[in-house]
Amino acid sequence: MMPRLWPMFVKEFIQMRRDRLTLMIVTGLPVLQLLLFGYAIQTDVRHLPTVVVDESRTPESRDLIAAFENTGSFTIIARLDGREALDRALARGTAAAGIIVPADYPRQLLRGQPATVQVVVDAADPLSSQSGLAAAAGVAQARNLAILSAAAGRAGPPLEARVRPRYNPGLRSATFIVPGLVGVLLTMTMVLITAMAIVRERERGTLEQLIVTPITKTELMLGKITPYIGVGLVQMTTVLLVGRVVFDVPLTGNLLLLYAVALIFVIASLSLGLFISTLVRTQQQSMQVSFFIVLPNILLSGFMFPRAAMPLFFQWVGLLLPLTHFLKVLRGILLKGVGVAALWPEIVILAAFAGGLIVLAVRRFRKTLD
Amino acid sequence: MTSAAVETHGLTRRFGAVTAVRDLSLRIETGEVFGLLGPNGSGKTTTIRMLCGLLEPSAGTASVAGIDVAAAPEQIKLRIGYMSQRFGLYEDLTVAENLAFYGGIYGLRGEAAERRTAEIVAFLEIGPRLGQLAGQLSGGWKQRLALGCALLHRPVVLFLDEPTAGVDPAARRNFWQAIHDLARAGTTVLVTTHYMDEAERCTRLAMMSGGHLIALGTPAEVAAQVGGGGRTLEDAFIILQERDER
Numbered sequence: 201m202m203p204r205l206w207p208m209f210v211k212e213f214i215q216m217r218r219d220r221l222t223l224m225i226v227t228g229l230p231v232l233q234l235l236l237f238g239y240a241i242q243t244d245v246r247h248l249p250t251v252v253v254d255e256s257r258t259p260e261s262r263d264l265i266a267a268f269e270n271t272g273s274f275t276i277i278a279r280l281d282g283r284e285a286l287d288r289a290l291a292r293g294t295a296a297a298g299i300i301v302p303a304d305y306p307r308q309l310l311r312g313q314p315a316t317v318q319v320v321v322d323a324a325d326p327l328s329s330q331s332g333l334a335a336a337a338g339v340a341q342a343r344n345l346a347i348l349s350a351a352a353g354r355a356g357p358p359l360e361a362r363v364r365p366r367y368n369p370g371l372r373s374a375t376f377i378v379p380g381l382v383g384v385l386l387t388m389t390m391v392l393i394t395a396m397a398i399v400r401e402r403e404r405g406t407l408e409q410l411i412v413t414p415i416t417k418t419e420l421m422l423g424k425i426t427p428y429i430g431v432g433l434v435q436m437t438t439v440l441l442v443g444r445v446v447f448d449v450p451l452t453g454n455l456l457l458l459y460a461v462a463l464i465f466v467i468a469s470l471s472l473g474l475f476i477s478t479l480v481r482t483q484q485q486s487m488q489v490s491f492f493i494v495l496p497n498i499l500l501s502g503f504m505f506p507r508a509a510m511p512l513f514f515q516w517v518g519l520l521l522p523l524t525h526f527l528k529v530l531r532g533i534l535l536k537g538v539g540v541a542a543l544w545p546e547i548v549i550l551a552a553f554a555g556g557l558i559v560l561a562v563r564r565f566r567k568t569l570d
Numbered sequence: 571m572t573s574a575a576v577e578t579h580g581l582t583r584r585f586g587a588v589t590a591v592r593d594l595s596l597r598i599e600t601g602e603v604f605g606l607l608g609p610n611g612s613g614k615t616t617t618i619r620m621l622c623g624l625l626e627p628s629a630g631t632a633s634v635a636g637i638d639v640a641a642a643p644e645q646i647k648l649r650i651g652y653m654s655q656r657f658g659l660y661e662d663l664t665v666a667e668n669l670a671f672y673g674g675i676y677g678l679r680g681e682a683a684e685r686r687t688a689e690i691v692a693f694l695e696i697g698p699r700l701g702q703l704a705g706q707l708s709g710g711w712k713q714r715l716a717l718g719c720a721l722l723h724r725p726v727v728l729f730l731d732e733p734t735a736g737v738d739p740a741a742r743r744n745f746w747q748a749i750h751d752l753a754r755a756g757t758t759v760l761v762t763t764h765y766m767d768e769a770e771r772c773t774r775l776a777m778m779s780g781g782h783l784i785a786l787g788t789p790a791e792v793a794a795q796v797g798g799g800g801r802t803l804e805d806a807f808i809i810l811q812e813r814d815e816r
């Protein structure tokens with residue numbers, strides 16, 4: 201059975217070990233990306249720099265402003281004297297939010313009339329403004345309930361919805377991002393590495409010498425991908441460990457199952473790269489095609505943006521990406537602790553991708569120079 | 571049954587509008603050292619590539635070691651050795667690793683592999699270089715290594731595409747010594763070259779120009795085609811090529 205696979209594997213392994221660029225892609229990139237995504241892409245916005253115009257300067261108004269600050273969403277950076285100064289701060293970008301308490305605020309409260317407090321948010325960035333708006337609404341609602349219950353002589357509000365965020369109780373983005381990052385990183389590196397595989401040998405002139413031997417197409421292709429399967433699994437381990445240590449991402453669920461599915465996913469990604477390698481003529485082209493493929497993987501797989509919010513067409517396109525299915529497995533196992541019973545459709549689909557792409561790559565490859 | 575090591579009939583290869591090889595018919599007997607001569611772009615490499623199954627002919631047939639190239643390209647590959655014009659081994663592997671790789675690819679295992687590799691290393695005297703990266707070898711050593719890798723599986727036909735280009739005279743002489751040793755042992759060698767002293771050492775020559783054959787025969791016969799009278803092979807080469815281009 202495939203007697204030339206082993207020498208091919210050994211050769212690829214030695215070359216991998218000696219290639220600085222590959223080693224960098226394999227070891228440096230995961231850590232770099234993890235820190236980048238983990239720290240920079242915090243989707244939960246906290247500590248919006250906030251300026252305050254307190255026109256009433258009363259204990260009530262100070263109390264209210266403290267309530268805003270206590271949410272953790274707003275950090276008061278300055279108290280200003282007029283609304284113009286607030287507008288300037290927002291326009292310049294030194295502040296992302298402004299709170300205006302009118303002079304008649306305590307009087308209105310006392311009279312039992314609706315009191316107003318104005319919250320201005322820089323909504324040029326929808327993501328950060330949304331969390332600011334939500335926090336402001338929350339403050340107002342809590343105050344309202346407290347005032348109304350006091351007026352009605354009750355100990356608390358008549359109805360309280362107790363919302364329990366399951367699986368990620370802290371609603372932390374790192375918990376959500378890091379498992380997904382495992383999939384994104386594997387897609388990027390595995391596709392890129394093998395996309396260069398055949399075409400690099402073609403450019404260096406070594407392919408001509410290789411295909412004049414009795415090696416079969418299958419031996420050649422499998423020999424090209426097998427050394428990198430181990431690399432992919434090491435990469436995944438690195439990301440998970442760094443995620444655990446630095447970002448405190450939980451590792452619940454069946455890790456053995458996770459590695460088994462990751463193995464299938466890695467093979468699918470490597471085969472996709474290999475297929476690209478049979479389509480292009482130069483390493484530069486293969487690099488371009490790989491990046492072209494990585495982008496939809498980040499956008500459409502559900503890594504950053506919820507698939508449910510996408511138009512139907514893009515949801516379908518997303519289904520054509522192995523990453524979409526692997527993300528479900530990653531989050532299912534790592535965050536929810538579910539097993540094969542819940543994930544078997546994804547596993548079957550990934551296996552079909554892996555098998556199909558290998559066959560496609562072997563079929564496309566010709567042992568000639570044309 | 572023929573005893574021809576290589577036989578072609580009307581072999582033709584076109585690249586778009588360019589006809590690289592046109593209607594080439596050749597017969598090379600077993601044990602010959604057959605030289606393929608011709609100016610740059612005359613179709614030598616293309617011919618060899620077709621004989622190795624690396625390029626499909628646009629027309630015509632070719633057989634190597636009695637096997638039709640188009641019908642059974644994979645069977646041919648066990649019986650031929652090929653040294654490409656451009657160094658085709660792995661520069662990031664050592665000499666020993668390249669030999670081990672090609673030995674494995676040609677199905678040598680265990681003790682047999684060790685014995686055969688030792689033979690090749692002794693034959694080409696590359697022992698002192700075994701631990702060196704192939705990319706760091708000088709031209710002459712690279713060529714020897716490439717020849718070694720092409721010989722591991724004892725091919726019956728050996729295709730050498732400009733094996734001594736850029737190699738110093740002493741190394742070239744050594745290399746040709748090895749070629750003649752192989753031929754004496756029964757290997758058929760098809761070699762391309764731009765050096766006339768090497769052409770003189772072939773049993774027979776084919777001269778190509780513009781993709782087709784312009785002369786064929788022993789070195790003396792080819793020289794005689796332009797009238798003899800003390801004309802050298804080099805004169806013949808230039809005169810025949812000029813005639814063809816007119």
Ligand SMILES: Nc1ncnc2c1ncn2[C@@H]1O[C@H](COP(=O)(O)OP(=O)(O)OP(=O)(O)O)[C@@H](O)[C@H]1O
Nearest residue numbers: 585588590608609610611612613614615616617655
């Ligand atoms: N892959 C290819 N695509 C297009 N044209 C090609 C290709 N390979 C060879 N040719 C053309 O075919 C002709 C013959 O080329 P070939 O390489 O066979 O010449 P050669 O005799 O080996 O030359 P040299 O002495 O320079 O090695 C040339 O005109 C060359 O440009």
Ligand SMILES: [Mg+2]
Nearest residue numbers: 614615616655
């Ligand atoms: Mg050539």
